Amino acid sequence: MAxxxxxxxxxxxxSGQDEADPVVEQVSQCLxxxxxxxxxxxxxxxxxxxxxxxxxxxxxxVFNLCETFADDYRLEVNVAAVLELARLPFTGSGTAGxxxxxxxxxxxxxxxxxxxxxxxxxxxDGPSMVAHGDLSxxxxxxxxxxxxxxxxxxxxxLEGLARRVRLIREEYDDExxxxxxxxxxxxxxxxxxxxxxxxxxxxxxxDFGSKWSRKxxxxxDREVKFGPEGPGEPALVMPxxxxxELVGRIERAAVTAFRALKLSDYARIDFRVSSTTREPYLLExxxxxxxxxxxxxxxxxxxxxxxxxxxxxxxxxxxxxxxxLGQQARPSAPEPEAEAAxxx
Ligand SMILES: Nc1ncnc2c1ncn2[C@@H]1O[C@H](COP(=O)(O)OP(=O)(O)O)[C@@H](O)[C@H]1O
Ligand SMILES: [Mg+2]
Numbered sequence: 001m002a003x004x005x006x007x008x009x010x011x012x013x014x015s016g017q018d019e020a021d022p023v024v025e026q027v028s029q030c031l032x033x034x035x036x037x038x039x040x041x042x043x044x045x046x047x048x049x050x051x052x053x054x055x056x057x058x059x060x061x062v063f064n065l066c067e068t069f070a071d072d073y074r075l076e077v078n079v080a081a082v083l084e085l086a087r088l089p090f091t092g093s094g095t096a097g098x099x100x101x102x103x104x105x106x107x108x109x110x111x112x113x114x115x116x117x118x119x120x121x122x123x124x125d126g127p128s129m130v131a132h133g134d135l136s137x138x139x140x141x142x143x144x145x146x147x148x149x150x151x152x153x154x155x156x157x158l159e160g161l162a163r164r165v166r167l168i169r170e171e172y173d174d175e176x177x178x179x180x181x182x183x184x185x186x187x188x189x190x191x192x193x194x195x196x197x198x199x200x201x202x203x204x205x206x207d208f209g210s211k212w213s214r215k216x217x218x219x220x221d222r223e224v225k226f227g228p229e230g231p232g233e234p235a236l237v238m239p240x241x242x243x244x245e246l247v248g249r250i251e252r253a254a255v256t257a258f259r260a261l262k263l264s265d266y267a268r269i270d271f272r273v274s275s276t277t278r279e280p281y282l283l284e285x286x287x288x289x290x291x292x293x294x295x296x297x298x299x300x301x302x303x304x305x306x307x308x309x310x311x312x313x314x315x316x317x318x319x320x321x322x323x324x325l326g327q328q329a330r331p332s333a334p335e336p337e338a339e340a341a342x343x344x
Contacts, residue, residue, distance in 0.1 A: 003317050004326040005035040009059035011079075011090070013043045013068040023292040027063055030312035038063075043079060045070035050082060060325055061316065062090035067288055073147045076288060077102060089323035091315050093287040097263040101287040104177050105144045107261065111282060114260050116253045118282050119179040119272075124165040138181045140219065141165065143174035149222045154181060182272035182281045186220060187239070189250060190289075190297035191258045191267045192311075193318055198258045200251040201300030205239040236296060238303055246273065250280045263287050265318045268297050 008031050012024045020042075028038035039057040043050050043066050050069075054062070062083055069075035077098040083090045093101070101107055108118045112132075122131035123144070141164040142152035151172050155161045161178060168176040190201035208218050211232040224234045254269045268289035271280045289297055293308045301311040320326050 003313075003320055005037070006060040006316070006320065006326050007037045007039065007058060008316065009039045009041040009054060009057040009062045010065060011041045011043060011054075011062050011083075012065040015044055015068075015071055021065075021292070023065060023290065026293050026308070027065060027291060027312055030309040031063065031316070033309055034313045034316070036316070043069055047082070050079070051086070054083075054086065054088060059088065061319060061323070062088050063312075063316070064090045064092045064288070065291065067147075067290075074102065074145055089319060089325055091319040092265050093263045093267065097261055097287045100261045101263065101267075101285040102145050102147075104142070104146070104284065105175060107257075107285055108177075110260050111257060114256050116256050116260075116282050117279055119182050121177060121179045123175055123177055124168075125175040126169070135178065135180055137161075138217070139178040140181050141168070141176055141178045143168045143172040144177050145174055146172070149220060149225055152219075152221065154217050154219065181217070182274050182283075183218075184275040185239075185273045186218070186270070186283075187242075187250065187273060187280075188236075188268055188270050188296040188300075189254050190300040191254050191263070191269060192265070192301070192314060194264060194322065195259045195262070198255050200254045201297065202303040203239060203242060203247060203250060204296045204299045205237050207235050207237045209234045236294075236299055238299065242273075246278065246280060253280060253282050257282060257285050261285055261287065264322065265315050266291075266297060 010024055010028050012021065014020050024040060028040060031038040039059060041053045041057050064080065064083070066079045067073060067076050069079050077095050080090065080098055081095045084095060100110065105123050108121060111118050120133045120135055122129060122135055138154050138156050139161060140152065141155050141161060146152055151168050153164055155164055165176040168174055186206040188204045192199045192201065206220055209232050212218065229235070250271055257269055258267055268286040269282065270284045270286065271282055273280050289295065291297060298308050298311055306314065
């Protein structure tokens with residue numbers, strides 16, 4: 001059934017000093033091109049401003065691009081909770097999915113239960129340490145709720161491990177997760193749809209590039225994520241040499257994770273393919289991945305003939321279906337203003 005035009009609030013985080021991320025205008029433009037009305041709504045650090053702006057937007061649906069609140073990425077969950085309390089339909093995962101996937105330890109425990117392969121690990125919560133099997137160095141140590149590679153590092157011995165666990169507790173006020181380092185190729189898949197029939201997009205690879213020093217371990221640290229782009233620098237590519245068997249395993253793990261973590265509409269799931277065993281290890285589930293037009297999800301979508309505007313419209317359609325929004329012929333569609341008037 002065709003989707004009638006909606007009034008869509010594009011919700012994004014922008015702190016005082018920063019400029020708006022280009023993704024906000026990119027998504028808004030796609031929404032306008034598809035016939036919707038796009039209303040940008042900025043989130044910063046005030047809950048009352050957030051509620052007031054949302055109320056004023058009179059939106060039928062929120063396109064939730066918000067990954068942070070008050071400079072704290074962990075609060076993206078709480079922003080979704082506000083939308084749920086306000087009974088405002090929104091794109092992407094709800095609080096349950098955002099919360100489960102944000103906690104890397106909980107994610108691994110859930111995935112283990114479902115038989116999805118993840119690197120062997122130990123957790124350090126305050127003075128207690130829980131190891132799940134024997135671990136060998138090097139270990140990659142990160143806050144359980146890290147994001148954008150913050151606080152993450154490779155440690156080669158017990159001293160380094162202890163130092164980083166302490167740093168994670170003191171600077172990030174978090175439990176530390178130590179995982180075996182998986183040497184191998186790093187690949188990502190986007191997942192679209194709802195839990196009944198998620199669609200896994202083609203695999204995108206992070207090519208570390210020709211300028212990478214032999215001595216440097218291959219990890220997507222902050223320099224890789226936010227460093228210079230250009231010839232020889234790390235870049236996203238579409239690999240053509242992965243076996244069907246490997247791709248099938250990645251797809252099955254991605255679907256299991258998408259369902260187990262209660263995700264909706266879109267997500268990106270990250271893997272490392274071990275260069276020794278050739279097995280795909282699931283590293284991280286991103287329930288609210290960056291949606292910029294050159295991002296991993298958009299690249300995968302393009303490969304199956306879904307342009308960026310079509311990808312954005314697909315996300316809107318999936319969310320709208322979940323809330324039974326705009327599904328009828330236009331004359332009998334619900335009054336958009338009536339929906340938003342209940343906010344605040
Ligand atoms: N167990 C691991 N083995 C190898 N590399 C890893 C492992 N865990 C993380 N990394 C590297 O660190 C990057 C960031 O880790 P990730 O768990 O995705 O945290 P973040 O939430 O900060 O993105 C990964 O993209 C990968 O390059
Ligand atoms: Mg990551």
